[in-house]
Amino acid sequence: MLAGKRILLIVSGGIAAYKSLELVRRLRERGAAVRCAMTTSAEQFVTPLSLQALTEDKVYRDLFSLTDESEMGHINLSRQADLIVVAPATANILAKMAGGLADDLATTLLLATDKEVLAAPAMNVRMWTHAATQANLDILRQRGVRFVGPNEGDMACGEYGPGRMAEPLEIVAAIESYFGKGAPLAGLRALVTSGPTYEAIDPVRFIGNRSSGKQGHAIATALARAGAAVTLVCGPVALPDPAGVKVVRIESAREMLAACESALPADIAVFAAAVADWRVAQEAPQKIKKPAEGGAAPTLSFAENPDILASIAGLKQGRPALVIGFAAETEKVAEHAAAKRARKGCDWILANDVSAGTGTFGGDANTIHLVTENGTEDWPRLTKQQVAERLAARIGDHFGKKTT
Structure with missing residues (x-):
């Protein structure tokens, strides 16, 4: 999506400027050409040499450089970009942008451009x-400037709150979203579930499973990169939120179903979460104590959890156009998955073998059998990211929008 795109990155003076180095690297690995302009204060945090090494291009710093003005000029520098990104965007540079000031190269570029601007604010919480x-x-915002972030968290000044610059991959996702207006899945809404569910026994214990969420998170990322507006409903996982995706965190199966229903309407629904089939019929309000020596172990009664895949696939109104389920099997994988597709009423099933020794749960690879009404398609062993990208391509084909 970013191959051949020209990004003019303006780095202003804040501690978050160190993230601009990672941002350049991430943009370059996606095929974008990045050219940098720095404010004088930015040089207190990162060096022009570092940015030059990563961009493999000259770094622009001085408004009154006779050489730069002779070779290109600040007008052309601003207009040759496909998008201008300000990261970090300090309170100072935002104020200058709002006031139309042009007292250095960075602000002159911003005033002289006819291209859109994406800013990633970064500042102390009180300044924000x-x-x-x-x-x-x-x-x-009234002038059309786009924003990504800021996030909430600990700051270099020791305070906590909103003002942290968005992470580089979040900024990349925002840039991809800008250029993704014509992307294969642009204009479509996707719902993805991921990870396990935890079903409480008491305030301390729960029933869970070994799902890591890696496959579901990879699918959410791939669909977002293909242009879809993605909502990810995920159980307890130790994974960062995918960039450019709305994340709803839950614990139990009932919470997941409610979150999925709230995320509708959607065009695409991919149910990759490993949802517990059963829950304790009556959650204990206090920790269940171990019985005295020789005493009987407590007995747990179970109730069936809601079937999220069947519930969404069976909707009479508001059903997503394409409903995809997962079947985690330990034997007769494709056979059981085909039966599950018919039983659940979904359109596709992605079946995978999770038996001992496969390394599927918690691992980085997966072997998929795609079951549709037309039969079973066996995929080779792929990384979970490759599975996600292949699935996004198949979804694009389904909607008549070819992915690259």
Whole structure:
């Protein structure tokens, strides 16, 4: 999606400027050409040499450089880009943008351009919440400036709150979203589930499974990169949120079903989560104590959890156009998956072997059998990311939109 795109990255002076190095690397590995301009204060945090090494291009710093003006000029520098990205965007540079100031190269580029601007704010929480900053943001939004972040978290100053610059991959996702207006799945909404569910026994214990969420998260990422607006409903996992995806965290199967229903309408639904079939019929309000020596072990009664895949696939109104389930099997994988597809009423089933020794649960690879009404398609062993990309391509084909 970013191959051949020209990004003008403006780096302003904040501690988050170190993230601009990773941002350049991530953009370059996706095929984008990146050219950098720095403010004087940015050089206190990263060096022009570092950015030059990563971009393999000259770094622009001085508005009054006779050489630069002779070779290109700030007008052409701003207009030859497909998109201008300001990261980090400090409170100072945002104020200058709102006020139309042009007192250095960076702000002159921003004022002289006719291209769209994406800004990644980064500042102290009090600066972010200040009325002046919020007023400047309102002005810039009215002028069409796009924003990604900021995030909430610990800051270099020791405070906590909103103001942390978005992570490089989040910014990349926002850039891909901008260029993805014509992407294969652009205009489509996708719902993806991922990870395990935890069914509480008491406030301390639960019933769960070994799902890592890697496959579901990879699918959410691939669909987002293909242009879909993705909502990911995930159980407890030790994975970062996929960039450019709306994430809804849950624990139990009932919470997952409610979150999925709230995420509708959707065009695509991929149920990759390993949902517990059963829950304890009556969750204990306090920790169940170990019986005295010789005492009988507690007896647990179980109730069946809602069938999320069948519930969504069976909707009379608001059913996604394409409903895809997963079948984690330990024997007769394709045979059991075909029966499950008919029983659940979904359109496709992706069956995988999770028996001992396959390394599927928690691993980075998967062997998939795609079961549709037309039969079974056996895929070779692939990484979970490759499975996700292949699935996104098949979904694109289904909707008549070829993926690259």
